[in-house]
Amino acid sequence: MRELLADTRVIPVITLERVEDAVPMARALVNGGLKVLEVTLRTPAAADGIRRILAEVAGAIVGTGTVCTPAHVQLSCDLGCQFMISPGFTDQLLAAAAQAPLPLMPGIATVSEMMRGMEYGYQDFKFFPAEAAGGVPVLKAIAGPFADVRFCPTGGIGLGNFLDYLELPNVMCVGGSWILPADLVAAQRWDDIEQLARETANFRGIK
Numbered sequence: 001m002r003e004l005l006a007d008t009r010v011i012p013v014i015t016l017e018r019v020e021d022a023v024p025m026a027r028a029l030v031n032g033g034l035k036v037l038e039v040t041l042r043t044p045a046a047a048d049g050i051r052r053i054l055a056e057v058a059g060a061i062v063g064t065g066t067v068c069t070p071a072h073v074q075l076s077c078d079l080g081c082q083f084m085i086s087p088g089f090t091d092q093l094l095a096a097a098a099q100a101p102l103p104l105m106p107g108i109a110t111v112s113e114m115m116r117g118m119e120y121g122y123q124d125f126k127f128f129p130a131e132a133a134g135g136v137p138v139l140k141a142i143a144g145p146f147a148d149v150r151f152c153p154t155g156g157i158g159l160g161n162f163l164d165y166l167e168l169p170n171v172m173c174v175g176g177s178w179i180l181p182a183d184l185v186a187a188q189r190w191d192d193i194e195q196l197a198r199e200t201a202n203f204r205g206i207k
């Protein structure tokens, strides 16, 4: 996971309501400079949307999100995705992921969950729900005893605070849906979304 995300600082979290949005949305994000995309498996449109993005959007690196069960792992493999992200983890999920050819980033919200994940060999975790679970101060505190662990905080992050996370040495990237505001998506305003992606990719956060 760390290799795959080496050049990535922001992962847009996409929840597709309409299959036909998938390609123009992904193009807007990639053109704006955000190439690594997490498409959550929360909606009926997700699988077909992912298929279309993989077939039609050059340069996109596509992973699945909300990966919670072995069936989600299987679907991620069948779709040909490049990575999987989970908001948490279970023994069953990690057992399935261990057999999969693509990496999983499990989610944690506490130190003990993280230590359990480390027992499975993981060093990179989603920190979810980042803001609600304590945000930047928690990640700073964890860096003391666990300096080698890296995080992708997600949940409640936006233009106003994403840079605070990215300044932390134990944060490799952040994830979030702020680049895809519901009103812009509903109105299919892909140019505006591309602009938001560009602002984000250029680190012009509004402090």
Ligand SMILES: O=C(O)C(=O)C[C@H](O)[C@H](O)COP(=O)(O)O
Binding pocket: 013, 040, 065, 066, 067, 085, 086, 087, 107, 128, 154, 155, 156, 157, 175, 176, 177, 178
């Ligand atoms: O679906 C998953 O796998 C999740 O863990 C949840 C998402 O990452 C958050 O819903 C994104 O958070 P927001 O940026 O606050 O919208």
